[in-house]
Amino acid sequence: MAAVRRPTVRDIARHAGVSVATVSRVTSDDPRVRAETRARVQASIDAHGYTPSSLGLGLARRRHQALGVVLPGLGGPYFAELLRGVESVAAAHDTAVTVLGAHLRPDVAGAVERLARRTDALVVQAGTVDDAVLAAVADEVAVVVLAGSPQHPTTVRTDGESACRDVTAHLVDVHGHRRLRFVGLPPGAPEPAQRHRGFRRALSERGLVESGPPLSVGLEAVDGAAAARDLRASGDVPDALVCANDEIAFGLLATLPGLGYDVPHDVAIVGFDDNALAALAAPRLTTVHQPTAELGATAARLALAAASGEEEPTTDHVLPTRTVVRESCGCSPAPGARR
Template sequence: MVVAGESDDAPAVLADGHSAAAELTRHLIEVHGHRRLSFVGEPAGSPDTTLRYEGFLDALRAAGLGEAGDPLRYGLDVRSGTLAARQVHETGLPDALVCANDELAIGLLATLPGLGHRIPQDVAITGFDDQSLAEIASPRLTTVHQPVAELGARAAAGALGETLDPRTVLPTRLVIRESCGCAADPDAITD
């Protein structure tokens, strides 16, 4: 078993990060009218982040938009989100920040208000993974839900010798919460 992206002919189990990031980006553009969007996370840092970044860029191109500056190239942890928050505070906020994962987004959510910025009024923030903190963050984090348990089970089965399709791609779903600017609705999940 390999990590997605290491080899095209080796079995891999992954979530559809490209399509999910594109859907999330389209939501920010079409529903909220955002035109200046930035990606937070190191696109070359992992195959998953690369797919998410490519989906983000594809959605921007389809809308006739370009990225608002270079990606904010940070790691994938809360501290990196804090550093990214300080950078956008100093250089200017885009309309929306599309984070490579929820930890980065949580760092931004925790730091930007202390720098005088309101979320989502001044900047929308989204994550990816749908970690448990996403639901209790303030505001609650719009994110992409991945079938983590199924990903792990299928990867383990492959590692134990079960025959897998060469490339198993599991579906994701957009989880709409307040950090993108949508109204509070505890059941607002799209399939």
């Protein structure tokens, strides 16, 4: 492990009989090198297995060539998909991605500050870290907030409120459900809060109120399972459950039938995200599709652009969503659809 000292520019320069400047020009594809010289230098580079030190390079260029991503946790298909979008853009910019799972860290603020010191730009999921910390960090690196609110300079998001209002309206208007409850509302997370607002708006527009406070304070499958058991224990299962995301809905789907409740007959369920499992679980999940990978890609693109000094004006990017009606709401399968 790291037994031999890695070769440096000076080693290559000496071996190839040129100056360090020429070596540097070769490694950074500067055209001002005679073809013959370039070949000789390249040969030395290959012979020694030389690769420029990222530290030296970063110091000289005053650039880390790295993008930081702050997410609440690292579990769940939603974040995996988001990261896929981020990675694809980062790879195209030859930039490393450093992810920070905020919930895994005892001292989030400190961790974010340290992260800012070793990256050029940050993509931060709203609600993972104090706005004060974000502001403090914003004059060191470019910051893009995912699902941010108007007070953040640059944000990328979807309109969760309208989307959740629409899917809730479907449950009431098409299926006639009157007793609905929301599942998944962690304190401090703006995105579930938005969806919950949309849920309540749909109800109040129809003269209804939610038939109980939101269930569960987490966003993972395990929280859906816990909610299902709480519901069963209370003996009061509503007509329909509107979930803050698909993960929670799966937790319900993996628990309610075993507890004796048929979905959607005894209780209808809708999710949010439209991840891969939504189209395969049984019943297939009615949900709101959002372009998750694009959210990540857009955020990464904006962050990297800002880091290269392209002073993008303060912007709020809203990507489109689409309600996907399947069977967990009570609809029959579309003719020809795979059950």
